[in-house]
Amino acid sequence: MEKENQQKLQSTSNVHLTKPIRCIVKLGGSAITCKNELETINEENLKTVSRQLRQTMMVSDSSCGKVLGMDWSKRPGFTETSCVVDDFCDQPALDFSHFMVVHGAGSFGHFQASKSGVHKGGLNRLLVKAGFVATRISVTSLNLEIVRALAREGVPSIGMSPFACGWLTCERNIASADVSMVAKAIDSGFVPVMHGDAVLDAAQACTILSGDVIIRHLAEQFKPEFVVFLTDVLGVYDRPPTEPNAVLLREIEVREDGSWSVVKPTLENMNKQVEITVAAHDTTGGMVTKIS
């Protein structure tokens, strides 16, 4: 009972939204980067995903089908920006459903983090401190490119790093993760884009906070209608999808109390097998309302 109260307190603190969040989208690192090529973005996938997100988010389209890009940076090879201010004339801000995006690191950050052991902590060692700096440079570079890709497709995206937001861990679990600024950004009509990050840890000085842990925390706090995972595979399988006989789980129902079960396909004795696999990837918990 006490735990329940605590959970209720936590889940309502700091969250003041004028309307609920429709969807939190997780862009898997392997879907938006080339996993085996260091720090290389999968431009084609990222563009497709950005366009699809925009179409999904829009409630009404007053722009007559023309995409009004929001990345006005200079393009390579040009001296001027691509912005055409006149296109915007006096249009009101588009009506978007409340969305937010979290992305993984893919081929960004992992090299720096694993070489230096940032996840194991110990900032008193120069290698770990340098690795922390190098990891943040790599993952914030990726974040900027994703924000730009979304903005080019007309999504009002805003990069927000967990580190700068003041998120902290203790023994690698989230200890403090204020979402009030994320809520303010969403209420102002923006789409916050967060990412797996190197953060400070009260017990071991530093660690890596993964995109999946971020998603779980955000889902607990905001209780969105949907949490969508975009990966390089088709969905959630009952075992690693490269294994023979892996079965795609078409629908997973998650109840208010956080328990869940597979709705489709309806196979007997599969539940336990799935539970282990999903838990190993740490993407479950009381977090998903639906996996679409």
Added chain:
Amino acid sequence: MEKENQQKLQSTSNVHLTKPIRCIVKLGGSAITCKNELETINEENLKTVSRQLRQTMMVSDSSCGKVLGMDWSKRPGFTETSCVVDDFCDQPALDFSHFMVVHGAGSFGHFQASKSGVHKGGLNRLLVKAGFVATRISVTSLNLEIVRALAREGVPSIGMSPFACGWLTCERNIASADVSMVAKAIDSGFVPVMHGDAVLDAAQACTILSGDVIIRHLAEQFKPEFVVFLTDVLGVYDRPPTEPNAVLLREIEVREDGSWSVVKPTLENMNKQVEITVAAHDTTGGMVTKIS
């Protein structure tokens, strides 16, 4: 008296540092970018400044003169990173004085902000919302490049955007600007790098928060020994330095109560003239302990 108490309260809140900040460095936008070329960094200046900052920050040098770079990103034209993990072996983290950096926008962000009128607010207009997104993309791109330049010279730099830190304004004045995460980063041995940014405003929905206003707030909160302004001119003059007869002010004394006077050169009747000029640039107030 009440005002004094208020100031004292404000200046001690949230700031818990193990040792005081030695210096806040302002990198003027015109010093690190090519002011007349859109989104172009002055690479040479930035490299020189980064190296000099490192030398100034270091208390002791245990690295035998070898610079251990902390930007391990892939370089253009290479498929591997430049990181040599062995160089770090088991060195303890270097002893740095507590520093932090704030930079202006120079040729980044201004175009996007002025075209859309972000500083005047009004997020219900699509142009302003797009300009807000575009401005943040531009200034965070610059921030990333400055963090990388510092890291390449061995400075453990960490980018922190005022927006993500939850800084808010009301009628364009700072209304909420928690520095606790900045303090934690400094205490962990990092050099936070903040920047002028587009932020949410309680009265007009959004505005631009300038690097100079950020510096003033940080100086009030942290009371550093020094605040250093690196600009494209030699220092603070008694009038715009392009005017004939402009006199470089070699030393400005700022007293505890925030009043200040010019120590060198000692010219009669110059004080009033200076006061007007400096106030017009909004970089004074109770903020500087010394201008070096």
